[in-house]
Amino acid sequence: MSAETACLSQIRVVLSHTSHPGNIGSTARAMKTMGITRLYLVNPKEFPSEVATSLASSADDVLNNAIVVDSIEQALAGTTMQVAMTARRRELVQPLQTPRQLVPEIIAEARNGGEVALVFGAETSGLTIDEVQLCNRLVTIPTNPDYSSLNLSQAVQVLAYELRATLLDDVSYLEEKRDLADHDYVERFFVHLEETLIQIGFLKPHAPKRLMPRLRRLFQRARLEREEVDILRGVCRAAVQYDRKPLPGPSKAD
Incomplete structure (x- = not known):
């Protein structure tokens, strides 16, 4: 991990009551591609699972180190910023922000030594009101209003990508080193x-x-x-x- 992305080690992904193990595996893959490795699982329906391992696609280390807890409170223990992913307003006090709007604050918190939790709810119902109220930031992904359905791991990927792109918007390492003619x-x-x-x-x-x-x-x-x-x-x-x-x-x- 480079110095620019070191703060990602302060960020954990929390999945609450995940019903399908494949979504856990896909989430692990989405996390690792962006350099986030800490996964917390709140009462998953099925874990560990061969399906999760298969869909993790070589992100087995993220799965093997995942921490399984009984409650959302346990998953949030020690965190200073809790970011709830939600697609519904629900008359909550906290303002909704997009990932791009909120990411600079997340990075600043992590760089200052704070522990950040990115919290995602169950596939069909999302986070409950009680779970959202335990978080001090709300984030939503701006989608097509006529079809706003996102897979759980897709939502994790979007937020993780915004974090990495803000920290290190550079793909020069992929460029071929050219032997230019003098x-x-x-x-x-x-x-x-x-x-x-x-x-x-x-x-x-x-x-x-x-x-x-x-x-x-x-x-x-x-x-x-x-x-x-x-x-x-x-x-x-x-x-x-x-x-x-x-x-x-x-x-x-x-």
Whole structure:
């Protein structure tokens, strides 16, 4: 875990009364992909479970370290911020916020040493009023008002993603490390290219117009790698050799 994401260790996901073990496994997977590993389960209907392990997809460590408790109070013990995921207003005092609005406060709390619980209810009914009232923040995912149904693990994934994206909005580690051609290497290619175009009759030395400047601009935009330059020069050599081949003679039928 990098220094930027170290505060995620202060965040736990709490699932209350989960009825299907597959949702526990999928939640573990959603958590681990975003760097959150602490899972609390309040009275799960079935756990541990082979179904949960199967859907965790190599997030077995999250499942193996999951803490199973009897009550929501036990799951929230020691936390300083409790974030209830809810899709209904229910005339509660706390204002509803979206994940993107609330995430900066969650991160600030975790970075200051606070313990944060992200609390999710049962699949069909969500959190009860009593469970929500034990939390000091409410969050809801803005969805299509005509169809707002989200799977439990999907809801966890959305909130976990917003946390990680805010902490480390950088995917440069996935980029291929390019061996770019240096200036001299590219200039030798341009010389070779111009000679080739003249030899095959595509470039007229007496009337070059702006062909070479335009080709220069094209290749310079691409920021060529050394291997790409080698390929292009190979094409030039092949073009010249092909141009020098004699045309086939007439067939016997002619």
